[in-house]
Amino acid sequence: KAGVTQTPRYLIKTRGQQVTLSCSPISGHRSVSWYQQTPGQGLQFLFEYFSETQRNKGNFPGRFSGRQFSNSRSEMNVSTLELGDSALYLCASSLGRGLEQYFGPGTRLTVT
Amino acid sequence: DAKTTQPPSMDCAEGRAANLPCNHSTISGNEYVYWYRQIHSQGPQYIIHGLKNNETNEMASLIITEDRKSSTLILPHATLRDTAVYYCIVKRLTGGGNKLTFGTGTQLKVEL
Numbered sequence: 450k451a452g453v454t455q456t457p458r459y460l461i462k463t464r465g466q467q468v469t470l471s472c473s474p475i476s477g478h479r480s481v482s483w484y485q486q487t488p489g490q491g492l493q494f495l496f497e498y499f500s501e502t503q504r505n506k507g508n509f510p511g512r513f514s515g516r517q518f519s520n521s522r523s524e525m526n527v528s529t530l531e532l533g534d535s536a537l538y539l540c541a542s543s544l545g546r547g548l549e550q551y552f553g554p555g556t557r558l559t560v561t
Numbered sequence: 562d563a564k565t566t567q568p569p570s571m572d573c574a575e576g577r578a579a580n581l582p583c584n585h586s587t588i589s590g591n592e593y594v595y596w597y598r599q600i601h602s603q604g605p606q607y608i609i610h611g612l613k614n615n616e617t618n619e620m621a622s623l624i625i626t627e628d629r630k631s632s633t634l635i636l637p638h639a640t641l642r643d644t645a646v647y648y649c650i651v652k653r654l655t656g657g658g659n660k661l662t663f664g665t666g667t668q669l670k671v672e673l
Contacts, residue, residue, distance in 0.1 A: 453604070482659045492605070492648075492663035505658040539604050541661075547654045549595070550661065552604030 451476065453542050453553035461559045467528040470556045474521050474542030481523040482550060483515060486537040498523055499546055535560045565649045570668040579636040581667050583649030586630040593654050594625060596634045598645040605648065639671045
């Protein structure tokens, strides 16, 4: 069974631009969560989607948003990029809420 | 979710058992102990979780003290590939969704 896939793997953007990251969960998994990892703040929870609905949200500004499609694939969007948004963005999927999560390899975003 | 405390780093000789401690003195009765690890630049990997009984799977064993205030992850025969940051996380199985609160973890270095 294929693992969690994230595209693109690497991305370079300029301040003020926006970016969309994609996550395809493991087949059959209905829950997708997003995390941001930076050297200074570590791994931080962004949001969780289940059955196309946002179920939980971390402490991030409104510039960070996401959605989930009927096939459980998810996208996250960051608008008006700032230098501090440079990070590894990780997606995780699970069969359901509260179960163990399986992470993708991440998207490395660099904002210049 | 309860907070956890882990040593920042540990060393282990290859082939020996690696015992990674975690303190979670404020754990609630309905909170589970989860362990994940992150090998450099990869997404975190689920290892094991438990409530109060000791648990074992193909990767590791989890020993939880009777008062549940601490636990130990045991890698029985550590290899160089086990070098990673290990995260101990406490969360409710249900009701808390999929939000994982990562601390700073323990950097395990397995050496020849």
